[in-house]
Amino acid sequence: MSVFPSWVLTLVCADRIGIVAAVSRFLAERGGFITDSQQYADREAGLFFMRVAFEATNDRVADTDTLRADFAPVGSAFTMDWSLTAADHRPRMLIAVSKASHCLADLLHRWQTGTLAIDIMGVVSNHPHMRRITEWHGIPYHELPANGDKAAQEAALLDIFERTRSDYLVLARYMQVLSQEMVERLAGRCINIHHSFLPGFKGARPYHRAYDRGVKLIGATAHFVTADLDEGPIIEQAVERVDHRASADDMIRIGRDIEAQVLARAVGWMADRRVLLNRGKTVVFR
Incomplete structure (x- = not known):
């Protein structure tokens, strides 16, 4: 079991080239290690769906609020409906x-x-x-x-x-x-x-x-x-x-x-x- 904090990012947006690259780049720049990634493109609706679970590998991934604030420009650039929560968050x-x-x-x-x-x-x-x-x-x-x-x-x-x-x-x-x-x-x-x-x-x-x-x-x-x-x-x-x-x-x-x-x-x-x-x-x- 990992000792590092981990999170889950989910998103829905209009399908277009570059979404996966933008998410992966965002995580890589902060030392986020992807442990699970799933995606689906609904070609008929023109929508893209993604769920990414990732964990910290260094102190560049600070806390949930900081991650949300840092990811907001990415979400805005692709007009995403997104959510980022700690993996241990219990609804x-x-x-x-x-x-x-x-x-x-x-x-x-x-x-x-x-x-x-x-x-x-x-x-x-x-x-x-x-x-x-x-x-x-x-x-x-x-x-x-x-x-x-x-x-x-x-x-x-x-x-x-x-x-x-x-x-x-x-x-x-x-x-x-x-x-x-x-x-x-x-x-x-x-x-x-x-x-x-x-x-x-x-x-x-x-x-x-x-x-x-x-x-x-x-x-x-x-x-x-x-x-x-x-x-x-x-x-x-x-x-x-x-x-x-x-x-x-x-x-x-x-x-x-x-x-x-x-x-x-x-x-x-x-x-x-x-x-x-x-x-x-x-x-x-x-």
Whole structure:
């Protein structure tokens, strides 16, 4: 393991010659050693995406703020949408859940065992069911029942999100449809797990509808939340084969494992700055 400080640089800009050279030159001039570099050019959209992990080899790479200030002219020259953070930076995430425990329990376990590099700032729910497991992990639990006043409930959720200075809201089987206003407030910062292989079976009761159609593959999808229900840019998906013997309850049971794994991968990639938005899609540097 390296003893030197390290960082992750991500960027999106119009595709043109010289971007990689400019980034490499910037790092070389400061003694930055590249440990991982991935890039993608979307020729149709004319956009270039890049993720670079690098570490210091001498005292010319000083600190994160200095690096950001030094890189700003490069970013301006190429009109980049860029981010530079310390590699050990842990994004702050607020988790929302309803009655189902599998996704929340999986995230809490991965967080507690150190395999998920995030800080969980709290758990919000419209039910009391997940209080015990949440508080057992030493994490604040906020019960916000709808009680017919969805606007007040969402205002309270947003207040918790802002007070905890959370970076992302993770909907871990939170069975509430967010308002357009809230979705717009959290654009690019809200991740949902949907229990089907989108774009198939959007909305409620997807396993039952899959059973009615006799599907042979069921799945789960982690995606960014947008105003259009279950239409946001997809981060990760997985499927499992079923056959004619599987009931709707069997599909639900099998699907729980898929959902937990897919959401954990998506959250982990977000924490590692591997997900970049590309209009209605994503670029995921795995």
